[in-house]
Amino acid sequence: MSASLASGSGGALEKAAADLERIRELKSRIAGMERTRLETRSIATLPAFSSLLPGGALQAGCAYSVGGSMTLLMGLLSGASQAGAWCGVVGVPEFGAEAATRFGIDLSRLVLVPRPGRSWLAVTAALADALTVVVTRPFERVGDADAAKLAARLRQRGAVLISFEPELLLAAPPTAWPGAQARLTVTESRWSGIGRGHGYPRERLVTVRADVASGRPRIVQLRLPGDYLGGTAPQAAPLLRLERVS
Amino acid sequence: MSALTRSIVLWCPDWPVRAALRKYPSIAAADPIALIEKGLVFACSAAARAAGVRRGLRVREAQARCPELVVLPHDPAADARFFEPLLAAIEQTVPGVQPIRPGMCALRARGPARYYGGEREAARTLLGVLAEHGVDDARAGVADGPFAAEQAARHPSPEPVVIVAEGESPAFLAELPVDVMGDAAFTALCRRLGLATLGALAGFGEAELVERFGETGLRVFALVTGRDAATVVPRAPQRALERSVAFDDGLDRVDQIAFAVRQTADDVIAALAAAKLVATAVTVTIETDASTGLSTGDGGERPRTWLHPRWFTAVDLVDRVRWQLQGVGPGTGALTAPVTRVTIAPESVDAAHHHEQGLWGGAPDERVHHALSRVQSMLGHDAVVTAALGGGRMLEDRQVLVPWGDREPEGTAARAAQPWPGALPDPLPATVFLPHVAVALLADDGEPVAVSERGFVEGEPALFAAAPGARPIGSAAEARRLARPITAWAGPWTVDERWWDAAGASRVHRFSVVDADGTAWLLIHDGEGWAAEARYD
Numbered sequence: 001m002s003a004s005l006a007s008g009s010g011g012a013l014e015k016a017a018a019d020l021e022r023i024r025e026l027k028s029r030i031a032g033m034e035r036t037r038l039e040t041r042s043i044a045t046l047p048a049f050s051s052l053l054p055g056g057a058l059q060a061g062c063a064y065s066v067g068g069s070m071t072l073l074m075g076l077l078s079g080a081s082q083a084g085a086w087c088g089v090v091g092v093p094e095f096g097a098e099a100a101t102r103f104g105i106d107l108s109r110l111v112l113v114p115r116p117g118r119s120w121l122a123v124t125a126a127l128a129d130a131l132t133v134v135v136t137r138p139f140e141r142v143g144d145a146d147a148a149k150l151a152a153r154l155r156q157r158g159a160v161l162i163s164f165e166p167e168l169l170l171a172a173p174p175t176a177w178p179g180a181q182a183r184l185t186v187t188e189s190r191w192s193g194i195g196r197g198h199g200y201p202r203e204r205l206v207t208v209r210a211d212v213a214s215g216r217p218r219i220v221q222l223r224l225p226g227d228y229l230g231g232t233a234p235q236a237a238p239l240l241r242l243e244r245v246s
Numbered sequence: 247m248s249a250l251t252r253s254i255v256l257w258c259p260d261w262p263v264r265a266a267l268r269k270y271p272s273i274a275a276a277d278p279i280a281l282i283e284k285g286l287v288f289a290c291s292a293a294a295r296a297a298g299v300r301r302g303l304r305v306r307e308a309q310a311r312c313p314e315l316v317v318l319p320h321d322p323a324a325d326a327r328f329f330e331p332l333l334a335a336i337e338q339t340v341p342g343v344q345p346i347r348p349g350m351c352a353l354r355a356r357g358p359a360r361y362y363g364g365e366r367e368a369a370r371t372l373l374g375v376l377a378e379h380g381v382d383d384a385r386a387g388v389a390d391g392p393f394a395a396e397q398a399a400r401h402p403s404p405e406p407v408v409i410v411a412e413g414e415s416p417a418f419l420a421e422l423p424v425d426v427m428g429d430a431a432f433t434a435l436c437r438r439l440g441l442a443t444l445g446a447l448a449g450f451g452e453a454e455l456v457e458r459f460g461e462t463g464l465r466v467f468a469l470v471t472g473r474d475a476a477t478v479v480p481r482a483p484q485r486a487l488e489r490s491v492a493f494d495d496g497l498d499r500v501d502q503i504a505f506a507v508r509q510t511a512d513d514v515i516a517a518l519a520a521a522k523l524v525a526t527a528v529t530v531t532i533e534t535d536a537s538t539g540l541s542t543g544d545g546g547e548r549p550r551t552w553l554h555p556r557w558f559t560a561v562d563l564v565d566r567v568r569w570q571l572q573g574v575g576p577g578t579g580a581l582t583a584p585v586t587r588v589t590i591a592p593e594s595v596d597a598a599h600h601h602e603q604g605l606w607g608g609a610p611d612e613r614v615h616h617a618l619s620r621v622q623s624m625l626g627h628d629a630v631v632t633a634a635l636g637g638g639r640m641l642e643d644r645q646v647l648v649p650w651g652d653r654e655p656e657g658t659a660a661r662a663a664q665p666w667p668g669a670l671p672d673p674l675p676a677t678v679f680l681p682h683v684a685v686a687l688l689a690d691d692g693e694p695v696a697v698s699e700r701g702f703v704e705g706e707p708a709l710f711a712a713a714p715g716a717r718p719i720g721s722a723a724e725a726r727r728l729a730r731p732i733t734a735w736a737g738p739w740t741v742d743e744r745w746w747d748a749a750g751a752s753r754v755h756r757f758s759v760v761d762a763d764g765t766a767w768l769l770i771h772d773g774e775g776w777a778a779e780a781r782y783d
Contacts, residue, residue: 068783069676069783070676070677070781070783071676071782071783073676074676086614093680094677094678094679094680094716094781095633095676095677095678096641096645096674096675096676096677096678096780097633097634097635097645098635098641098644098645098674099673099674099675099676099678100633100676101635102672102673102674107632107633107634107635108632110632110633111614111618111630111631111632111650112630112631112632112633112647113621113625113629113630113631114629114631114647115629116625116629117625119624119625122624123621123624123625126617126620126621126624127617127618127621129613129617130613130614130616130617130618131614131617166677166716166783167714167715167716186783188764189763189764189765190764191734191760191764191766194734194735194736194758194760194766195734195736196706196734196735197703197706197735197736198736199734199736200671200736200758201673201736201758201760201766201782202673203673204764204766204782206764224673225672225673
């Protein structure tokens with residue numbers, strides 16, 4: 001009796017497991033159908049972001065959003081720039097060019113439009129026609145229609161848009177770019193090397209959270225700037241040593 | 247051996263001084279003037295020479311010999327620029343001029359001598375042309391070959407025209423000192439060997455000179471024996487590529503002017519295309535009603551040179567005119583008076599076939615350029631920039647923004663390569679505030695932390711206040727309201743720059759602060775208040 005019960009319950013369990021498997025499969029098929037693009041081309045991205053971004057890298061024709069961290073933004077640009085792509089930054093006058101070179105961004109292929117004023121969307125669209133990665137800072141709320149128009153342009157050109165908010169405004173709910181594949185923010189940051197009245201901010205451990213369009217948020221800890229340079233150690237190491245000389 | 251070219255050489259003595267006088271109209275011609283290059287006298291006026299100033303003297307030595315000496319830098323570009331109208335005037339009279347250097351040019355003698363009825367008459371006519379253009383002490387030499395003719399022009403004689411008869415050149419040259427060769431190392435060697443004149447050199451055979459001096463010997467032998475094989479190679483006449491448009495009543499609206507210069511811009515490009523050229527730099531000159539004539543310096547005429555990353559099209563030219571009128575960038579001002587004339591002159595040109603598109607379209611960079619040009623015509627020339635690394639201790643000095651298409655300022659790369667003790671070590675802050683943002687650093691009791699003259703911190707930093715949106719903090723009350731505890735701080739590092747220069751001196755104390763969110767800030771205290779220079783975010 002007990003044995004038959006056990007076998008019966010075992011059968012129910014197996015059935016439940018099979019159902020679960022089937023549900024998972026269906027879910028992934030639905031997710032696959034719901035994706036904005038079927039076949040996507042990846043843009044070179046630093047390995048530090050591989051577990052944060054859907055598909056493991058920036059996908060051509062997609063939009064992303066970065067909040068509150070210029071370092072994250074530079075990290076996203078870095079891989080593409082090192083692979084020879086042109087990058088553009090619209091509406092971010094605070095972009096630190098020297099720090100960008102330390103992350104491996106090539107200044108000769110970096111174009112800045114620090115103060116586009118009210119025509120920021122037109123400038124972004126114009127740059128998206130020619131550059132591979134375009135960073136823009138929305139000065140006002142983007143309408144769904146504008147975002148869709150820009151998204152069509154991005155898909156056609158195979159460009160990547162990164163919407164950047166320099167600060168996370170806690171008062172207002174953070175407004176991600178409509179249709180962004182992922183939104184990257186720094187949730188925690190711990191500095192080492194600096195104490196109360198001594199030391200120097202030498203390195204930090206950041207927790208990066210990526211809210212992706214479908215699925216659970218992904219959370220990764222990065223050691224900065226070490227993890228950016230890790231993948232490209234041969235080129236990055238001399239850069240660091242050069243700086244220490246002066 | 248080819249026949250010798252009978253040549254006329256025209257020489258304007260002290261041409262660099264004359265060019266400098268035209269460049270600086272305030273200096274009188276009778277003053278003793280010396281032009282300096284690399285700390286040595288390059289050229290001097292007759293008055294300076296009378297006082298004992300010579301070419302090659304050190305500046306100090308020259309000033310000691312002639313205390314009232316006017317010392318000016320030598321500008322080779324000005325020499326060439328002011329000589330150009332003279333060349334054009336000579337070309338009008340006799341075609342086929344070869345400029346040798348600014349202040350000296352050569353012509354074939356045969357044609358003008360037959361036309362004007364003799365070599366002397368031809369040379370006098372040409373000197374007359376120069377005198378019309380303000381060079382009244384020019385000299386002419388006629389001889390076999392340009393070298394001998396140059397020496398004839400320089401020959402000290404009361405007569406401005408020196409003619410060495412055909413076949414007499416070797417005898418004429420034999421009398422001259424070896425210094426006329428102009429090769430300092432070679433003439434010094436000749437003097438040490440006891441050879442004072444060209445005749446003494448010519449006394450050796452060709453074989454001996456070649457054996458002793460190699461190729462130089464061969465050239466010298468040809469020159470000193472009057473067998474100068476050089477001929478006069480006339481320059482190609484310059485095509486006039488510049489175009490201008492005049493407005494009789496003067497236009498004072500940018501869009502009107504931009505519309506009116508469209509045809510002119512088309513003409514410039516058409517003229518370039520006809521010559522199979524493209525322009526990579528143009529100078530746009532805008533004359534306004536305030537100017538009384540063509541004289542510069544009264545603010546009525548504003549030239550500016552524009553560079554182009556590729557080459558100019560007509561639309562680009564109209565854009566440049568518009569930007570210059572709108573007062574974008576250095577060297578321009580806003581439109582203040584009606585514009586009477588706009589001139590577009592190609593400054594540097596290149597053969598068009600260097601810039602042709604490939605059969606399958608251009609490089610991807612071309613698309614980038616088109617997109618950026620479109621943004622520039624939307625927002626203005628300096629709205630689209632590329633960054634270059636500069637040198638300095640403060641972060642804003644270390645990045646130089648260069649408008650798309652312009653060259654980075656001279657010396658930027660050299661400054662970046664210099665060591666800058668006191669500059670920030672890695673990691674560098676990614677957000678750099680330009681201008682700095684006023685913030686507050688407070689002690690436990692809510693009072694601002696101060697830094698003494700000698701760099702001592704007065705009060706332990708405990709609270710930090712920064713307004714959202716990189717807005718400066720206005721008042722102490724606002725600072726206290728926004729203040730939040732800090733978790734770590736370090737400093738001060740004092741950056742004391744240009745203390746010897748009262749106007750340019752800056753002395754700031756740098757601090758690093760980590761706020762409650764874990765964001766690190768780079769703060770500076772300039773003796774009065776706190777500001778954020780950068781943020782590690």
